[in-house]
Amino acid sequence: MPAARGTRTRLGSAIVVALLCAAPVPGDIGACGQPVERLDAPRFFTAKRNIDCNHCSSCGLQSKACTVACGTGPLPLTQFPVGCVPLIHDGEVCLRKLLESSCDDYARFIDDNSPTVPSECDFCPSEP
Secondary structure (H helix, E strand, O other): OHHHHHHHHHHHHHHHHHHHOOOOOOOOOOHHHOOOOEOOHHHHHHHHHHHHHHHHHHHOOOOHHHHHHOOOOOOOOOOOOOOOOOEHHHHHHHHHHHHHOOHHHHHHHOOOOOOOOOHHHOOOOOOO
């Protein structure tokens, strides 16, 4: 089991690095010089799941969200809500925020009763 978790951690880190290091070339358009491309939901949710599991493990956090993130079952989310179309840049900003979050912040993100969402990851907030 520990070897599998180490492999998963390395895979998750590789996915995150690939998402964050996609450099734009001159002439690109969109956010921060990147082309306007939709965020791939399964790829994003896989990277987020790995970041969540890493924070749960390294911070000693326990919640249902941690159990799901560190589990081997299917991704709980594989698509964004209808009408929600975040861009790759949005996903990069969100993942960067999650990577830089403290254990206290993450405890709030994965809380079983009232989890919070960093504003960087609230791609399509619901209307009041």
